[in-house]
Structure formats: structure tokens, C-alpha cells
Amino acid sequence: MPQPQDRAENKVALADLRRRAQALAIERYTEGLIDAEELEGRIEAILDAEASTAIVTAITDLLEPGTSTEEFLAPTVERALVGTTPQEQRVFAAFNTARREGRWIPARKTKVVAVFGEVILDYSRALLSIGITAIDLQVSACSTRVIVPPDVAVRVDTSVILGSIDIDPSIRQEPVVGEPILVFGGHVVLGTLRVHQVKQLVERTHAKAIRG
Structure with missing residues (x-):
């Protein structure tokens, strides 16, 4: 207690x-x-x-x-880093793979443009700012994979044409006080958007290891 x-x-x-x-x-x-x-x-x-x-x-x-x-x-260093959050970022992929992973600082607004490629946005170790982090997807014939930590909420307002969206049902859609939220907009054409919690990915890896 x-x-x-x-x-x-x-x-x-x-x-x-x-x-x-x-x-x-x-x-x-x-x-x-x-x-x-x-x-x-x-x-x-x-x-x-x-x-x-x-x-x-x-x-x-x-x-x-x-x-x-x-x-x-x-954590004075981490808080200083979060204080330098950029307002805008751009991620581009054409016939290749664009990755954002590890220790990185996502911008308040990120525009993702991809054609015949793959985009991986791994927020599991990212220094996210409190409040809304917006991601505008403009992707065609592209696989977009998003990995989030357990305490981050996600809202997907993305339009899909001849494609699919797969969102881990355990992910919250609304943040609690003092926590960030990722908001996805834009469109996906002839592609896929998959949003998963890092915990679920770890469980799947563990299950595969047990099965051999």
C-alpha cells in the first residue's frame, strides 16, 4: 500500500x-x-x-x-534533450528502407513520404515530449512499421486505400496525465501500417525461441 x-x-x-x-x-x-x-x-x-x-x-x-x-x-541531461525537440522532421524512402530507432528525439510534426519502400519508426527508446507528436503519412506501395513503449498512447486517423492497418489492441488511444501520444494522419495506398507495443514484440520473440 x-x-x-x-x-x-x-x-x-x-x-x-x-x-x-x-x-x-x-x-x-x-x-x-x-x-x-x-x-x-x-x-x-x-x-x-x-x-x-x-x-x-x-x-x-x-x-x-x-x-x-x-x-x-x-535526469537533467534527458530533460535538456527533450527541451530541444525540433518542430518538424521529414522521413523519405524510395525503393529502400528508412529507419528511426534507438535513442532519438522525434519532432512535434514528422512527415513521412515513401514509395515502394519500407519505413520503421521505433519509439521504444525515443525521447518523446509530453503531448501530441504528429506523424503525417504519405506512403504508397510501402510497409510502415511502428513500435511504441507500453506507456505511450496512439491514435490513428490515417486513410487507407487498397491497404491495411494493424494496431495492437492493447495500445491506449488516450494518454494519461503527463504522458505523450502519437497521432498518425495522412494516407496509405497499396501498403500496410502496423503499430505494435514493444512488450508484445518481445513476447512473440520469446515464444518463437521456446518453440525452437
């Missing part, structure tokens, strides 16, 4: 801490330091935590050597 001081913690700060804790766990998974099953357990613990102390407990052993929990609770 949360203590009185836990209940008084700022909801925006807790949401920010959850995002960073999940990003750290995902990073350690991609580095091979933890397996899919352990990643799933840590993400569940982070999402269930009602206080900053519980969130930090879930990832303390994943911190860089020499980094204290106090430093992780006060």
Missing part, C-alpha cells in the same frame, strides 16, 4: 520516470544483458509501481556503473 509521501508524488514526474525506466530495461535487453522473460517482468513491475522508489527498485541493477539512484531520479 502506498505511503502518504508516495501518494503526494507528482504524477507527471512519475510518468516521466516510468518512461525512462522502461527505456533503460529495453536498452539492456537489446544489449543482451537480460532476456525477454526478464524484460517482461521488469516492465510489468514498472507499470504496476505507484511510487518512484518502486520504479527505481525494478531497474537499479541495470544502471551504468557509478550512476546512483539519485542521479537517475534527476
Whole structure:
């Protein structure tokens, strides 16, 4: 049961801490330091935590050597990076693959133009700003794949002509206080748009590994 001081913690700060804790766990998974099953357990613990102390407990052993929990609770560098969020970005692909993944800062508005190609937008470790991040899709004969962390809401207002949209049903459509939302617009012609949570992708990878 949360203590009185836990209940008084700022909801925006807790949401920010959850995002960073999940990003750290995902990073350690991609580095091979933890397996899919352990990643799933840590993400569940982070999402269930009602206080900053519980969130930090879930990832303390994943911190860089020499980094204290106090430093992780006060991420001045990451907040400075988010403060430099660009207003606009452009992603282009023609007969090739365009990727945005790893540690990156999405713009408030991103225009994706692609023809006979593939676009991968991986937000699992991205430094998203609070509020709306808009993505305008102008894609034809193209596969567009979007990966989001568990705490990010997604709304898809994209028009589809002779194509398909596949959205993970576990993804929220509305954000909670202090969390970002990705809003997709534009159109997809003769193509596909797939939006999945990183947790579900990890579970599928784990299931395939078990099956051999």
C-alpha cells in the first residue's frame, strides 16, 4: 500500500520516470544483458509501481556503473534533450528502407513520404515530449512499421486505400496525465501500417525461441 509521501508524488514526474525506466530495461535487453522473460517482468513491475522508489527498485541493477539512484531520479541531461525537440522532421524512402530507432528525439510534426519502400519508426527508446507528436503519412506501395513503449498512447486517423492497418489492441488511444501520444494522419495506398507495443514484440520473440 502506498505511503502518504508516495501518494503526494507528482504524477507527471512519475510518468516521466516510468518512461525512462522502461527505456533503460529495453536498452539492456537489446544489449543482451537480460532476456525477454526478464524484460517482461521488469516492465510489468514498472507499470504496476505507484511510487518512484518502486520504479527505481525494478531497474537499479541495470544502471551504468557509478550512476546512483539519485542521479537517475534527476535526469537533467534527458530533460535538456527533450527541451530541444525540433518542430518538424521529414522521413523519405524510395525503393529502400528508412529507419528511426534507438535513442532519438522525434519532432512535434514528422512527415513521412515513401514509395515502394519500407519505413520503421521505433519509439521504444525515443525521447518523446509530453503531448501530441504528429506523424503525417504519405506512403504508397510501402510497409510502415511502428513500435511504441507500453506507456505511450496512439491514435490513428490515417486513410487507407487498397491497404491495411494493424494496431495492437492493447495500445491506449488516450494518454494519461503527463504522458505523450502519437497521432498518425495522412494516407496509405497499396501498403500496410502496423503499430505494435514493444512488450508484445518481445513476447512473440520469446515464444518463437521456446518453440525452437
